[in-house]
Amino acid sequence: MSQTTTGWTLTDNPLNLDESGEWAGFWWLPDAPDEQVPGVLRYDPEAGLSLSLIGAFEDRITSNPFPGVTAFHEGNRNWDVIHGAAEQREITLLGCVPNSSKRTIGARVKSPDKQTITATIAIIGARVRGQNDAVFSAAEVSVEDLGLWAASSVFEGFLGASDGKPDGTGSISVKPVETQTVMVDGTEFRLVHRHTLPFFEQRKHGTVGRMRDTAFVRVAPTGLYSLSRALETASLVQDLIALATHRAAGVIWLRLEVAGTKSASSSDRPMLRRSADVLYSPTARGDHDAKAVDHHRVLFTCESLPFQEIVPRWCEAHGRLQAAINMILSLRYAPARYVENNLLTVVGAAEVLHRGLGIDEKPFSAAEFKAMRDAMLKQVPEEHQGRFKAAIRNDPTLRDRLYDLAARPDQDAIARLMPDVDRWASRTTKARNDLAHEGKTPNHSFDELIAIVEVTTAVVILNVLHELGLPGERQREILQQHPQLRVTASNAREWLADRLADS
Incomplete structure (x- = not known):
């Protein structure tokens, strides 16, 4: 389709999520459009959406146990949707919760009620019935x-030059x-x-x-x-x-x-x-x-x-691969303060990714596995056989999964990332198992744990990029040029090399 860029005037600018805004107008509940209440909607990037009404919607939970009798119950009423008209635009507020209500019934000086409502989402420019309203x-x-x-x-920029030197044009x-x-x-x-x-x-x-x-x-x-x-x-x-x-x-x-x-x-x-x-x-x-x-x-x-x-x-x-992608991106959006959290997250992402890639090969054939399991169960007292049977699974080990993941991306890129796949897979497996089963990692230094987290993160990312079709040449360039990944490769050489083998 042949289509090019267009000009954009200032009035066309979308509302940036990092800028505050304010809309004064009238507001009402969808099932009572004639009962409109004046108020101001405010948006603050940090505080979110707040609607300040001069008046109030009925947020009390009531019932009528007898004719002419109204009972008030604990809690407050929430509203899925509030509609409004402000600054010559239709507005929809979603996920609305009353924050405070001040009623003046019976007060000595008559004045309007006041109510503050927080909202989760605001649609400025359209009126809808809810998030699933296809309009x-x-x-x-x-x-x-x-x-x-x-x-x-x-x-496009152009710098004028005379005799090979910039001339100010x-x-x-x-x-x-x-x-x-x-x-x-x-x-x-x-x-x-x-x-x-x-x-x-x-x-x-x-x-x-x-x-x-x-x-x-x-x-x-x-x-x-x-x-x-x-x-x-x-x-x-x-x-x-x-x-x-x-x-x-x-x-x-x-x-x-x-x-x-x-x-x-x-x-x-x-x-x-x-x-x-x-x-x-x-x-x-x-x-x-x-x-x-x-x-x-x-x-x-x-x-x-x-x-x-x-x-x-x-x-x-x-x-x-959404689960694995979410887990690995969480280290970018909300990194944990403790290396142990990051270790569990990134190793979990590797396991989930391995399953999502469809390379979850069974170590034994179904017939072989059944024969071995039945033989082992014969040696287990009957009252413990159910527990023992549930613990035996014909699945790849974590180390198997890590080897498989390291074998998929460009191998020159993997070689530049870490000097020894065996050492990385072994130390990563032991760190995860120690933490999961013993609650601590006594055989790993803090620096080694950081190296394990960084290298495993890079392996997961390289696998996703490989799955997206990123050429091997570009994968190698990333390991050479990206500042953070260069540091990761350096840490791998220092902490995940053969010369640091277990004593």
């Missing part, structure tokens, strides 16, 4: 460092970038660039000229979209960028396109659609003005794995 046609999501991962930009130009598109199971994914118009700002020290190029992913299914599916899409893109950049990647904004809302337009302007911004708390919140990560710390971009190739592979692998 959207597309979702657009921006994630930290997505532009770096896209490996493309609308900007130059220019910055905008060249539209063609939108990249791929279909995955009936859903269209687009990698889009959109830029602001030129803006000149007069400062006391001089004039500043600015433009902004924003890369984002647009996802449009064949049918209609719900908020719950849009949140899953945002997580899908967020996890991809987190894997590619080897660090936590925060969501900067999430915008939905309301279905069937094309507005009239003149013949020389594209048709516009009504959009709705989503305010929520993702796994990590992005900082839209922070500097991008250094390019040497990026594991892959769309240059090494083109957009049309990586997206279908990622959608398939993310679903099949």
Whole structure:
């Protein structure tokens, strides 16, 4: 599909999750649209969403045991949905809980009630019945460092030179970038660039000229979209960028396109659609003005794995290997303070990944295993046979699984990561077993445990990258160029080498 970037005015800007906002208007419950209460919705990146009402919804839990008698019970009423109209926009609040209510019935001076309600999600620009209400046609999501991962930009720079030396002239130009598109199971994914118009700002020290190029992913299914599916899409893109950049990647904004809302337009302007911004708390919140990560710390971009190739592979692998991917990415989003926690997490990720890759070969054939087990059970008292039988499994050991995982990625890359696979598999297995069975790791130093965690993390990541089709040459480059992985390889040579064999 031939489609290029478009200009983006300031009024088109989505609502960034790291910026505060305020909307004053009227609010009501879906089953009582005529009972509207004035109030102000506030969003703070740290504190979340808070609705301050001048008035109140009935949050007390009541019953009528007898005619004309109302009984009040403990607890408060919660609301799945609250609707509103503020700043000329429809608004939906989801997951609403009353935080405080102040009623003035019987007070000496008559004044309105006050109520504060917290919400989990706000949709600014649309009115829906709930998270599963399919009323959207597309979702657009921006994630930290997505532009770096896209490996493309609308900007081109030129520096003038005379006789091989800069002469003070130059220019910055905008060249539209063609939108990249791929279909995955009936859903269209687009990698889009959109830029602001030129803006000149007069400062006391001089004039500043600015433009902004924003890369984002647009996802449009064949049918209609719900908020719950849009949140899953945002997580899908967020996890991809987190894997590619080897660090936590925060969501900067999430915008939905309301279905069937094309507005009239003149013949020389594209048709516009009504959009709705989503305010929520993702796994990590992005900082839209922070500097991008250094390019040497990026594991892959769309240059090494083109957009049309990586997206279908990622959608398939993310679903099949999601548990292992979640476990390994948790070390980026919320690293534990103690090495023991990280050890259990990363070794667990390796085991789960091994199963997800479908290489869970049985050490013995079914017939062999049954014969051996039956022979052993004959030596066990009858009252203990059930417990003994449950403990005997025809599964690979942890060491087997680690060997298998080390054998899958590019072997030159594995060799650069660690000098001795046997030593790594042995020491990792012993560390995990000691910690799981004895509650401590007396045979491992703190530095060795750190090396085990780092190397095992790298092995899991290399396996995921291998599964995504990252070429062996790029896998080797990562081990040579990535600062953190170079340190990991150095620690492996120091702590996981033959010269440190057990005494």
